[in-house]
Every structure is written in C-alpha cells, then in structure tokens.
Amino acid sequence: MQIEYTGRQITVTKAHHAIGDEGIERIGKILGRITTAHIVLTAEKYRQTAEVTINTRLQSIVGLCESTSMETALREAIAKAETQAIRHKDRVRAKKRKPKEEKNSEDSELARTRRTGRAMAIDASAAYPDEIRNGAANGNGRTKPAVPVTVHSFPAKAPIAEPHVVRSIDSVALRPMSLEEAVKEAEFRDREVFVFRDNQGQLKVLHRKRDGKMELIEVP
Template sequence: MQISVTFRHIEPSAALKEYAEDKISRIKKHVEEPIEAHVVLTVEKFRHIAEATIKANGMGFKGSEETDDMYSAIDSLADTIEAQVRKNKEKFRGRKSTNSTREVAAAMAAEGSDEVRIDREARVIRTEQVYAKPMDLDEAVMQLDLSNGEFMVFTNRHTNSINVLYRRKDGNYGLIETMA
C-alpha cells in the first residue's frame, strides 16, 4: 500500500504522518492490492481538515473531515473512507455468481443461447400467506377475471389439492396442480 501525506499550512510532523498512514492503512483488510492513497492535512485558522483520495482495484474513494483537532479529523476521515469501502464491497458481494450459476451459464452458452445473464443469487424478499379457498376450476377462472391479479391459489374441489391458476402472456390461462 502506497500512502503519501501532504501538509498544508501546518508544520510537517513525523508523528502526525505516521498516525495518518496507520489509520488509512486499515482499509487494506477490505480491498485487494495495489492501493494508492493520498492524504492532505490542512489547517485554516481554527479548522483542521483531513482529506483523502484512495484508488484501489480501479475504484476511487474520497473523503474529507473537518474538526478542531487534527487527530480527530484523521480518525473521522478513516472511519468515513472505511465505511465507503465496506459499502462498496457489500454492493458487489451480491453480484458474484456461484459455481452452480457459472455452470448453468456455461451450459447455456454451449447450447448457443444468446442471452446468458446471471447478476446475483435470488433471495426471498417478501412472504405472503394466501387462503386457498375451495372452488371449481371454472369458478377460479371467473375469480381471476374479476381480479387484477396475475394468479390465483385455490383448493380444487374435485381433487382436493392446491392449484395455482395464472394468466399467460398470450391471454390464456395456465394451471399448476400440486401432488403430495
């Protein structure tokens, strides 16, 4: 990790430089090398400003903090930059594909499929409980026509099993019959 520290309107101090380098180097645990960091420490009247620009793996992070003490400004800056790096890492963590999805993508590509797009693993975001009212298939079709929904879950009176009736894109209906 390459860190450069610049002092503006303040006497250069080895202790301050070492402190800034130590605090900024905390991001090493979140990103892979090579990392370039440039820290600027400035004093303007009573304001102590710490700014940093960090480049790692083609990504850039910037931060600036201002307090009445240079050490606390560096602490706040390190926390800000580390939060940005963690947020960016979390953002891209969900986009990594697993081996099974890579195998599916490879199989689809081998079959000549033009569209191979696997962004991230699917998650259950919402759970909804539905009452499966007992009815005939004709009654379910009529109920689905009257509703704005795309599907209807019901208990088929003839088979006594849970069925799902859904609206197809071509205007017809599809039926899913469950078996125990």
C-alpha cells in the first residue's frame, strides 16, 4: 500500500510521515485491505488543517481536523478516521451475524413446538393407556394411529355464591308518620326502600323504581 502526501504552503517532514504511516497502518489492520491513502496538510496564517482519506474496495473514510499545530491536527484526523473504520467494521460484523441469529431463533421455535407436541402425547397416554397401546382396529384390520388428546377436568357442580346480607336500620322508621313524611324521610336518608307505619298502625313500604318514582306497597 502506498500513502500519498500533499503539502499546501507547508513542507511535509519526516515527523509527519511517521505519524501518518503509523496511523494508516493501524487503520489498515481494522479494515483489512486499503487500496489508497492520501494525506493532505494545509497551512494557513493561524490555522493548520490535516485531511486523511482512506479508500477500500467498499468504503471511503475521511478524517478532517484543524488545530494550531500540524502534528496535533494530523493525529486527531487519523483518530477520527480510525473511529469511522471501527464503526464500519462493527456494521459489517452485525450484518454477517444477523442471518445466524435468525436461524437460531427458528431452531428454538421448532424445538419448542416439538416439546409441546411430546407433552400433549404424554397427557394422552396417561388418560387413555389401553387405547393408545393396543389401538382401535378398523375394517381392514389395521390399527388407527393414536391422536394426542389433552384432558381437562371440570367440577361436577358449579359453586353457587352465597348472598351477601347486610342488616340496615336506616331503612326503617322508628315512629308512625304520614305518607308525605315518609317520602321526605326516604329522600333525606337516600334510601331505595323505606319501611314505616302510618298513623293508624298499618305497615307500608316505599320503593324507589328505576325511573326515580316512589312506589307505595301496603303490607296486608
């Protein structure tokens, strides 16, 4: 590999060659094979610029840096190019690894399906040992293949939830009252059902229907 150096308004010294050759060699170990490498050093009044261009068969990397010292600018430009080379290598490695990971995922899914099928067959063997062992003969004298069956057990009788009963005192009037007083008392206590006795001692029940109207029930 040949490294080309170009100096613009500056003379390329042996120190520049040493820094550039070492950096390009280090990047070449990362990328593998480098076709061409070009380092351009530009000197201005208060600014020193180094540009490193590396070409491979599939990739082109450029590192550019400015500094007050040409040696510093060259080292930092090589460092930037080296960072790009590492990223490029990681991307290539990830692309090569991806099909293998997908294949491993498919193999794991297939193995999981086979384990599920074996588990279902074991359940069927435990539930019907004689049928699976002997088989059921058909008209041609052949035995039918065993079919995996999963057996579920259900309770013979569904449990019935016991009713939840709460004793309420607020729904019963403690003194006789008229119908108007009972309606007001039921509204005040916010009761759906209100039991009271009228002034003659007859037991009556007020019931609030779904439409909001109060229904009077007279107990015989």
